[in-house]
Amino acid sequence: MKPPIRFTLNGETVTLETEPDRTLLWVLRTDLELTGTKYGCGAGLCGSCTVIVDGQPVRSCLTDLEYVQDRAVTTIEGLAQDGELHPLQQAFLDVAGYQCGYCTPGMIMNAYGVLLENPSPTRDEIVLGMESNLCRCSAYKRIVEAIETAAGQNGGGHE
Amino acid sequence: MSDATRMDRREFVKLLGGGIVVVVNLGHLTACRPSRAQGFRRGYPEDINAYLHIATDGKITLYSGKIEMGQGVMTSLTQMAAEDLSVSLDTIHIVMGDTDTCPWDMGTFGSLTTRMFGPAVRAAAAKARLVLTDLAAERLGVPRDSLAVEDGVVYDRSDRNRLVTYGELARGQEITHTVDEEAVLRSVAEFTEMGRSPQRLDGVEKVTGAAKYAADIQLPGMLYARVLRPPAHGATLQRVDTSAAEAIPGVTVVNQDGLVAVLGSDPEMAERALDAVEAEFDVPAPSVDTESIFDHIVRIAPEPETDAAGDLAAGREACDHTFEATYYGGYVAHAPIEPHAAVAEIKDGKATVWSSTQTPFPQQATIARAIGFREEDVRVVTPYVGGGFGGKSAGLQAVEAARLAQLTGEPVQVAWTRAEEFFYDTFRPAAVTKVTSGLDAAGRIVLWDYQGYGAGSRGSDVFYDIPNRSVRVYGEWGRAPEGMHPFAVGPWRAPAANNNSFAGEQQIDMMAAAAGLDPLEFRLMNTKDERMLGVLRRVADAYGWQPAVAPHRNGRGRGLACGIDAETYVALIADVTVDTHSGEVTVDRVVCAQDMGMVVNPDGARMQMEGCIAMGLGYVFSEEVRFEGGKILDTNFGTYELARFSQLPAIDTAFVSNDDLPPTGGGEPAIINMGAVVANAVFDATGARVHRMPLTPGRVLEAIRQA
Numbered sequence: 001m002k003p004p005i006r007f008t009l010n011g012e013t014v015t016l017e018t019e020p021d022r023t024l025l026w027v028l029r030t031d032l033e034l035t036g037t038k039y040g041c042g043a044g045l046c047g048s049c050t051v052i053v054d055g056q057p058v059r060s061c062l063t064d065l066e067y068v069q070d071r072a073v074t075t076i077e078g079l080a081q082d083g084e085l086h087p088l089q090q091a092f093l094d095v096a097g098y099q100c101g102y103c104t105p106g107m108i109m110n111a112y113g114v115l116l117e118n119p120s121p122t123r124d125e126i127v128l129g130m131e132s133n134l135c136r137c138s139a140y141k142r143i144v145e146a147i148e149t150a151a152g153q154n155g156g157g158h159e
Numbered sequence: 160m161s162d163a164t165r166m167d168r169r170e171f172v173k174l175l176g177g178g179i180v181v182v183v184n185l186g187h188l189t190a191c192r193p194s195r196a197q198g199f200r201r202g203y204p205e206d207i208n209a210y211l212h213i214a215t216d217g218k219i220t221l222y223s224g225k226i227e228m229g230q231g232v233m234t235s236l237t238q239m240a241a242e243d244l245s246v247s248l249d250t251i252h253i254v255m256g257d258t259d260t261c262p263w264d265m266g267t268f269g270s271l272t273t274r275m276f277g278p279a280v281r282a283a284a285a286k287a288r289l290v291l292t293d294l295a296a297e298r299l300g301v302p303r304d305s306l307a308v309e310d311g312v313v314y315d316r317s318d319r320n321r322l323v324t325y326g327e328l329a330r331g332q333e334i335t336h337t338v339d340e341e342a343v344l345r346s347v348a349e350f351t352e353m354g355r356s357p358q359r360l361d362g363v364e365k366v367t368g369a370a371k372y373a374a375d376i377q378l379p380g381m382l383y384a385r386v387l388r389p390p391a392h393g394a395t396l397q398r399v400d401t402s403a404a405e406a407i408p409g410v411t412v413v414n415q416d417g418l419v420a421v422l423g424s425d426p427e428m429a430e431r432a433l434d435a436v437e438a439e440f441d442v443p444a445p446s447v448d449t450e451s452i453f454d455h456i457v458r459i460a461p462e463p464e465t466d467a468a469g470d471l472a473a474g475r476e477a478c479d480h481t482f483e484a485t486y487y488g489g490y491v492a493h494a495p496i497e498p499h500a501a502v503a504e505i506k507d508g509k510a511t512v513w514s515s516t517q518t519p520f521p522q523q524a525t526i527a528r529a530i531g532f533r534e535e536d537v538r539v540v541t542p543y544v545g546g547g548f549g550g551k552s553a554g555l556q557a558v559e560a561a562r563l564a565q566l567t568g569e570p571v572q573v574a575w576t577r578a579e580e581f582f583y584d585t586f587r588p589a590a591v592t593k594v595t596s597g598l599d600a601a602g603r604i605v606l607w608d609y610q611g612y613g614a615g616s617r618g619s620d621v622f623y624d625i626p627n628r629s630v631r632v633y634g635e636w637g638r639a640p641e642g643m644h645p646f647a648v649g650p651w652r653a654p655a656a657n658n659n660s661f662a663g664e665q666q667i668d669m670m671a672a673a674a675g676l677d678p679l680e681f682r683l684m685n686t687k688d689e690r691m692l693g694v695l696r697r698v699a700d701a702y703g704w705q706p707a708v709a710p711h712r713n714g715r716g717r718g719l720a721c722g723i724d725a726e727t728y729v730a731l732i733a734d735v736t737v738d739t740h741s742g743e744v745t746v747d748r749v750v751c752a753q754d755m756g757m758v759v760n761p762d763g764a765r766m767q768m769e770g771c772i773a774m775g776l777g778y779v780f781s782e783e784v785r786f787e788g789g790k791i792l793d794t795n796f797g798t799y800e801l802a803r804f805s806q807l808p809a810i811d812t813a814f815v816s817n818d819d820l821p822p823t824g825g826g827e828p829a830i831i832n833m834g835a836v837v838a839n840a841v842f843d844a845t846g847a848r849v850h851r852m853p854l855t856p857g858r859v860l861e862a863i864r865q866a
Binding site for chain 1: 363368495546770801
């Protein structure tokens, strides 16, 4: 048996005795029953499976489990703290930056990564940072507005 | 509720645990049912299409066969019920698309929920309020007229301390009422819940990841299945060897009546097992492809359905100028980000299937046939649906899950990969539209000779005043002749209307330019339809329209297009910039105005308009399914390109205020004009007409070269 995989998931330590070459998306969804992270394309083309690993947005459908060894993973389920929505979640809720909601966890996590990198992005920077996330309902306008709103709340330079 | 006999209302209420039930009978819509007997077999009182239950704790539940796939009807239906019941939104819980607890419904499509189902819900709510007020009058010993209702409390107007709550009134009751008379609905002036935009009821679940979709349902012992797929439609399996898959520990292999599947305890195990399956298929030689399909469709088209007036020959005589053009549109995928998924469990002779579907009730029947169960022994539960757009009506994945659950004896998940989603999608059909039209010397349209192949009739009605016209539709998308399309086609957000508008509204624009008239002015002078005039004026006002004759030919252009869909009048104006060296088109701004009658939830309606506009950019610029015969060449988003963030124009939305008209459709209208409004703007920018969607840079350049 190979050594267990150990990482931090939404602030808690997780130890898994499983194959290290399994895909993070499926381990999250099946073994760990965190189904907020979605499968959309399986090829890193839509962004629905985006999670944060050590502060970087990654496509969990292309990420081997061993990559997160000793790292910190945050999924959509880990954003709200003590029952309080994260400002990004609140902003998505307030401006209705979603329709069917399926791509929404990936959108919010990718936006979280964008804001970690640059807390006060311009609209163009938001668009660039979100470009590889797809929303078929095409709620793009409000998603951008939600990210701008959240950036403002974080004390950034929202115009 | 598996009793095969019809239940009476009393028994029905007992099942709900007492309280008050008000049932909704949609009347003429029940004619859409394949068989009235279905209602009896499932054990519902036969005439119920939806119902409200007021429980003894005052909680109200609305049971609806309609489902939520992003269009926001969970919220707008609840608003309508709350309005006419005089309760707050949070008093009402809505159950959607569960075949065990919700009455039969044909499906969620056609922008029908708000305009057809909504009025029935309002009528039921109004009736419930009346029943409760009567009970209160009895309880309080005062005449009904002296009572008023506020937030679920009935009180005496002259003494507000004399009151009774809905919950108290429901206690000890077993009452059912049918909405069989004109219910007195609250007027627009009285509205407290309708006409406003509360936070969507699905919002918190969707921003926290808690919202469950079909593939999120996990059952103990559930197996994840992958199904062997042919490389092309029409291919037949010649040989299959599953021995290597069977040798993988933990893998179950099924090979029965053409269904070859491998199952494992996680999706990756199933995928490895599928990779280990060796199969040979006989693939027929392709006879059509992405380019040759258009001639093929015209060749194979059936006899047309004709809608005509006046005399085409006389029309030709009256013409000063005639205009002839042919328009094309390729196959378009639905491509919801949630691929089709289902989880099936069979226990104690009853199958339960959680399915991503727009049509839970028809799917219940399909599954029952496939596994040899009675319909009442199949329950379809519809969790949140991750986008549908017409593509989640067929239910192959649910049938596969149910069959595999039956064959393995375990709960089974079938969740399609993106490649399967593209392969089994029921595409928007490729279409050819031929139009000959003509103007008299005064710039009036006197001839409209219109022939549509492949798409269907929706959106082909003529709303301009044209004395001599003939619209001939050679086949509907739902009734395509065998062999017309090399794979399945189906309804795609405003089926047929996108192709018909692309042709019709470009043709109108072409005539306006030839007549030397401003495109808005030309439309206004050629229709007397008041609602169309109103929506055209509204969009022009919202945009800040200044009259000008197209084309400007300076690389920047503006386009206008209008239409009618789902009883809603819609008009759009778009600004574009065209790079005449690369053929790249950028849409800078889109303004959309709708007359959709009374607007139940203005922000929800705007969301649909914005989504239609942005989604439409995909089919306008890049979406076209490429294929060779039955082989689908696009299998993922790398080559099949949806609209993205960077393409997003500035979007403004506006309404024509029309509260006297009941709500009309909102989910589809704004997308129908996207092809024409952009093509008309490209014409203004370049003087070139692009006749084929999508408007790829290559096609735009070619059109510029020929202009």
